[in-house]
Amino acid sequence: MKDYFFQDTIGKPMDRVDGRVKVTGAAKYSAEIELPNMAHGVLVGSTIAKGRIKNIDTKAAERAPGVLAVLHYQNAPKVPGYVQAAHPTEPKPIGQPHRVFYDDKVYFNDQPIALVLADTLERAHYAAKLVKASYEEEKHTTNFAKNTDKAILPTAAKRNPRHGLNDYVRGKEDAYKNEPLKIESEYVIPSEMHNPMELQAIVAHWEADDKLTVYDKTQAVIGTQNAFAREWKIPVENVKVIATYVGGAFGNGLHTWPHETAAIIGAKKLGRPVKLMLTREQMFTMVGYRPHAWQKVGMSATPDGKITAITHEAIGQTSSYEEFTESTLQQTRMMYTSPNVTTRYRILPLDISTPIWMRGPGEATGAFALESALDEMAHVLKIDPLEFRLKNYTERDPEKNLPWSTKFLKEAMLMGAEKIGWSNRPMQPGTLRDGEWQVGYGMGVGTFGAHRGRATVKATLYPDGKVVMQCATTDIGPGTGTAMVQIAADNLGVAPEQITFELGSSLFPPSPSQGGSATVASVGSAVRAASIALKQKLASMATGNADSGFRGAKFEDLTFQNGQVSLNNSPGTKLTYSDILKQQGLPELEVTEESKPGEERQKYSLYSYSVHFAEVKVHPLTGQARVTKMVSCADAGKIVNMKTAGNQMIGGAVGGIGMALTEGAVMDVRFGRYVTKDFAEYHVPVHADTPPVDVIFVDKPDFISTPMGTKGIGEIATIGVAPAIANAIFNATGKRVRELPITPDKLI
Ligand code: MOS
Secondary structure, rough: OOHHHHOOOOOOOOOOOOOOHHHHHOOOHHHHOOOOOOOEEEEEOOOOOEEEEEEOHHHHHOOOEEEEEEEOOOOOOOOOOOOOOOOOOOOOOEEEOOOOOOOOOEOOOOOEEEEEEOOOHHHHHHHHOEEEEEEOOOOOOOOOOOHHHHHOOHHHHOOOOOOOOOEEEEEEOHHHHHOOOOOOOOEOOOOOOOOOOOOOEEEEEEEOOEEEEEEEOOOHHHHHHHHHHHHHHHHHHHHEEEEOOOOOOOOOOOOOOOOHHHHHHHHOOOOOEEEEEEOOOOOOOOOEEEEEEHHHHEEEEOOOOEEEEEEEEEEEEEEOOOOOOOOOOHHHHHHHOOOEEEEEEEEEEEOOOOOOOOOOOHHHHHHHHHHHHHHHHHHHOOOOOHHHHHHHHHEEEOOHHHHHOOOHHHHHHHHHHHOOOOOOOOOOOOOOOOEEEEEEEEEEEEEEOOOOOOEEEEEOOOOOEEEEEOOOOOOOOHHHHHHHHHHHHHHHHEOOOOEEEEOEEEEOOOOOOOOOOOOOHHHHHHHHHHHHHHHHHHHHHHOOOOOOOOOOOOHHEEEEEOEEEEEOOOOEEEEEHHHHHHOHHHHHEEEEEEEEOOOOHHOOEEEEEEEEEEEEEEEEOOOOOOEEEEEEEEEEEOOOOOHHHHHHHHHHHHHHHHHHHHOOOOOOOOOEEEEEOOOOOOOOOOOOHHOOEEEEEOOOOOOOOOOOOOOOOOOOOOOHHHHHHHHHHHHHOOOOOOEEOOHHHHOO
16 A cells, blocks of 8 residues: 555644634634624524414514614515535435525424624624514424324335335344343433534625625535525525635534525625624524434344344434434444344424434434443343454445445454453443442444545646645534645645645535535545646646656656656656746646546445443442543544544544533423523533543555545544443443433432
8 A cells, every 4th residue: 555655644643734723713714704884683583382473573673773674574585495405425304494584484492583683793682682573372292202103204215115214124023022132222312412612603795686605604515505596596606605614513514504594685685794693592493403312222142142133213303394314223234243133213203493413413323222232232141242242243234235345343343442441341230449439341333334425626736836726625623624635745746835725615616515424535535636637737748848858758657756756767857846837838737626436336335433432430429420531443444644533533532422421402392492502501521521532543444435545534433432431331330321311310
């Protein structure tokens, strides 16, 4: 593999190219954009979960200082069309995304019913409090636990018999039921909210009647551009979407939401740019969340630890107007060598807003149940959980009956076990102590498809040797720009300092949304293609020049390194890229290259893998559980940047700690409204909740996945963490908690 990487920039723990502007405040996020004559918008939410608006009284708000307009369904400019956003790795949701200010109907509590526009943010907030609505209320259904019998098979599954959402049976259906050695358990995950640091915000600006520019917090530059073009029935090229910096997202930027359209409506009405930033409370109600889910796993095994059957059922909630689905049961179908596997997935429409993919999405939900069940079964069998997993390890995808492209999960498991000190794990729960604290160890496995989409990159080389690359991807935090510079540096033979990677604008060539752990695969492959295309152009100029000494040489005869091209068999014969451009009198050299996944992927099953090990300490009197050690190991193919990739794994582990111990939205079913609405009531893990996380990468390339050998990281960083912690808590205390989050009350 060595000879493939010219400069060995790939793999280096390079500092983030945008680190300095981010930490010094020079980077401008959507809510920090200032445009001349800009107005501020604040949304007013409904106070019922279902029914009709009888009356909206806006008089007091309109009279308040600085107020420019108060818009609602009766007076807002009409939106000519509404559309759906697509996620790169999932089927489109069925249904109609909520149409803000469309009619008098209320579908969920805190649904935006009015937009107050004022000259300052403070005045808009004040006036928003003066808007009063009265309703004709209907009986709402928001109690998930009481209505699981009403769950339905998703329409997407009904339409396509081979869809991953359909019921799946391998071998005999529900075979575990007739086996002597079995477990059967139910698991519950509450709704969880993404809550990135940056609040969702948009600045909407109609530059002409049919020309829209938005500075928008999104993971989907092109998806958002298409959505607004369709909504407003204007040509796609008339919509400009700018998302240069995104302050975290976790999935809530993968859909277009009502507040975005509301701001655009406001800008249309005023003929002025409008800035709209959600409040933290609105982040809990208006931009999606991980859906509340119920799961049941039945599993049987032979006394010596071979799994004979698994049945895994799941129900996830959705809204009444969109069918949100996710791949909750994927890992169960392919991870272990059980001859009999049954999966059933259902969704439960409720009078709530639409969920959206969140941190490892459905796979993280599913892995909590599956990997907890594995631990339960191992306990029944009195077999070490690591040994149990190794006994049921798959060397081939049992679902698709295909070979893995690469799979180094076993290696990851062994390295992680060594690092955490797995041999200290007591077989008998509740037997290891550290003073007053009970100590335990647990593990959980995660997997996520190694996806790749179609992306295009434009690369321009200048006579000073500098290179600028452009693509409409976003960087929501993983360090996309940095990784792209590294891939370009290696493939182009130019020092990383000479390369700038520009992203986050719809003016750049297209990219999929940044989701599904696929950005390095999709965009990185296009960066590589553009780099090679540039080298080929340089080569043809050098070899076409009679005086250059390169005449007649083929591309394979050349080495591209340190911004110069040389002859392999005569290293003294060389030319810098700058010299080539100057000789040709070119002010720049430009290429635009598309890259897409190839046919060879069809012959393999492609996944990234992770295994997480946790050491926990639980205080028997207070029920407090602390994660005291965490080791996360990943087979994510070749790692482009050890530092940013490691950071991403740590971030995923922190998300998993939140999922396991602290995060959970609480629904007050009387009102159909979440009562958790800020960081006091909805606790995301802080430093005090988080131990140092050791990250280990197998770092072996997968060239079926991408020409750089990469697979995805983002999702597997979280998938499997929550069960690792829950399993460790069982090992420490003997208490099996099957409902997240594992708060102290559940441990005393
Ligand atoms: Mo991710 S849940 O695809 O942002």
